[in-house]
Amino acid sequence: MRPATLRVGIAGLGTVGVGVVRLLAANAELIATRAGRPIAITAVAARDRTRERGVDLSGLRWHDDARGLAGDPDVDVVVELIGGAEGPARQLVEASLAAGRPVVTANKALIAIHGASLAAMAERSAVPLCFEAAVAGGIPVIKAVREGLAADRLTRVGGILNGTCNYILTAMRESGRDFASILAEAQALGYAEADPSTDIDGIDAAHKLAILAALAFGRPVDFASVHVEGIRAVGALDIAFAQELGYRIKLLGIARLAEAGVEARVHPCLVPQTMPIALVDGVFNAVFAEGDFVGRVMLEGRGAGAGPTASAVVADLIDVARGTTIPVWGANAEHLSQVVSVPIGERVGAYYLRLQVLDRPGVIAEIAAILRDSGVSLKSMLQHGATEDVSGNDVPDAVPIVLVTHQTREHAMRRALELIAALDVVIEPPAMIRIEAG
Incomplete structure (x- = not known):
């Protein structure tokens, strides 16, 4: 008897949503083999039905209100790709979990800000809440930290968590030009948004760091405790002086478990040119973790884009299809640590x-x-x-x-x-x- 198809409802048909549609179609046989059963999209939610997206959406059930996916009888798992910590994205995820439906999301802001309450809902409903795509795109850092390093006591985690900032700092170093001109170039190339503040002010990286810190140290996610600085104040003169001193400037997110508690901070750093993370340039991300037995590990790759992010979303769908259920933060709520946060002044x-x-x-x-x-x-x-x-x-x-x-x-x-x-x-x-x- 052929295993039942996992029926997927996707909310949001932007760059990543379309990437998921393409990936599921292009690698259907491979994905079915690895998942143990076929995975197919049966319903979508998007604001504009008439927009040409370059993929075949015929035969799919359409919902003008994304929350309709939570109660759609032809949907087994909901994929949220709307974005934003509030509004339709949060409403859809909460409705889906309350209805006992697994959720896959790429929404780092939602998980960073509301991850504690959403994890509690998922635990009560005994369904998975998956968010591999929320941190570092196609780099499998969630699974690496939460599952691959589950036997280790982690003491430090972080890295280059925003490709836009890394591109800007790399281009400033290579060209000698100032921040404003490189930012304009990044916007023209599509590496930076028209309103780049979430990226260049460090907020995007802070969302991701809050998630990594919760996973690494087994505590509820706490975005409010992350110290955040962006790269607006980094000048071409600082880039030049850093090189003269043997350093490169990178925007890093760093979370560390110390005796006093957890410190979590995002800000520009001078790192020695000989360090592996100093050599990660352009739009690439890199994430490191340090454990008591494994030592230091680092993963590098593209942290955004349709292909890498879609790859992470579909990897989560494969886990759902297999019936894999792992506590959101690596342990059930009653076993999470209540370790305090340490301010930047320390x-x-x-x-x-x-x-x-x-x-x-x-x-x-x-x-x-x-x-x-x-x-x-x-x-x-x-x-x-x-x-x-x-x-x-x-x-x-x-x-x-x-x-x-x-x-x-x-x-x-x-x-x-x-x-x-x-x-x-x-x-x-x-x-x-x-x-x-x-």
Whole structure:
């Protein structure tokens, strides 16, 4: 007797939704073999029925309201590809779980913000909630962290989690051009949205990091505790100085389990040019995890796009077809840790500090005294000739100074920065970038 087909309802027929349709058609036989039964789309929900999408949608049941998929008798599993943490996406996922229907989603904002309550609904209904595609596109990081490393006590997880930012920082380094011109180029190439704020302000990476931290440390997802900084303030001058010092600048998401709790932060970092993650360029993502027995592992690949993201969605559908059910965060709710979050001010590490100062006698001594009195120890200093300010204007008698510190606590570094910024010889806000050497 032929196994029953897994009937799929897809909400959202954008780039990823169409990619899922194409993948299920192109690899139907392979997918059926690996899933143990055929997987076929039976229903869709999309706002515009007349739009040409380049795939055959004839014979499928259409829902103008995506929530209709949750009660469709011809749908066994709902795939949510609408996006957004609220509105139709959340309503559909909640309705589907409440109805006892498995859900597959690529929605990182939804999982990062409402993942705790959605996981509880999935647990009560005893159905899977799958979201491999929500983090790093086609890179199988959810399965790697939650299942492949299930035997290890993980202490650190993170990486390059946003391809748009990685492309911009790579292009700035290779071309020497400033942030604004590279961003415009990324938008023209389709690597950045018309409104790129979610990407360049670090929010997208923070959604993904919140999910990874919950999986790695077995606790409920806590997006609100993630410290978030984007790349708008990274200048071409910082890129050049970083290279001179032997570093590259990357936007990293880092979550670490320490004695005091979990620290989770997204911000630009200087990383040594010899580190594998420093060599991940362009639109590529890379995710690392560190465990007590496995050591350090890293996965790299395309973090977005129709093909990679569709691949992750269909991998989850194959799990559903097989009957695989794994707790959303790797353990049932009663076994999750309640470990506290640690604020960014407790971070201990080295710092890069760039100052634009008037070329006057005693300036360096004054700055060094502030750092000393704040408990910040200097490791090295670079001083170049006169240069332009952040607006590209020549500033007479002004020079850039770059200071690299030894390890210090962020509270101390911020206190020193406030005092330095108040000096009348400092002519623009100091630029501070954290150094991640390990």
